């Protein structure tokens with residue numbers, strides 16, 4: 537989206553913030569209309585499909601914008617449902633036995649030969665192991681180059697201090713597992729749309745996911761998953777309006 541930032545070295549924080557707030561208010565209106573239209577058109581069918589899986593739910597939670605973490609045993613699945621559409625879900629995964637063996641975006645891009653995460657994608661670690669596989673995906677296009685939003689970069693971009701952010705959420709979630717900010721590598725952003733153009737330029741643009749779209753990931757080892765359901769209000773990654781997602785951990789039926 538062009539014009540999302542007020543550019544220039546001499547722009548003051550207050551000017552940048554006024555621009556960001558005015559733009560966000562305008563874009564939020566448009567985004568809410570788009571989401572309501574999509575929900576009326578496809579919401580019930582998509583959500584119905586998202587709630588079908590060949591196994592038993594271990595847990596089923598609605599997660600508001602903020603941190604979330606869980607451990608998954610090898611073979612179990614994690615399903616992330618975008619309930620309202622266009623909601624970035626920032627995602628990290630670690631080997632449960634060795635947190636230094638963690639998601640590595642560059643290795644994952646190399647092994648899958650794409651910057652866009654989708655069905656069949658193997659999430660590769662620092663030590664060249666597959667931690668999880670994306671086994672279902674109703675969107676077809678997720679990001680792993682845009683990184684997580686942070687309070688500091690929000691200030692830099694939008695002139696507003698103290699905003700909630702995915703980096704803060706990651707730190708909160710990681711602390712529960714004895715980890716620190718340095719344990720945050722480049723992450724995946726499910727449902728976030730960051731196209732890379734032919735000339736190499738890239739930016740966050742409107743999300744492609746509609747209400748009820750989902751991804752399903754299978755753990756290939758025992759893993760620790762750390763998520764920030766993105767609280768960003770000043771760019772399109774969360775439709776200018778952060779909303780809850782539904783996260784289901786499930787165990788496949790025998791023979792599946």
Ligand SMILES: [Zn+2]
Nearest residue numbers: 685702766768
């Ligand atoms: Zn974020």
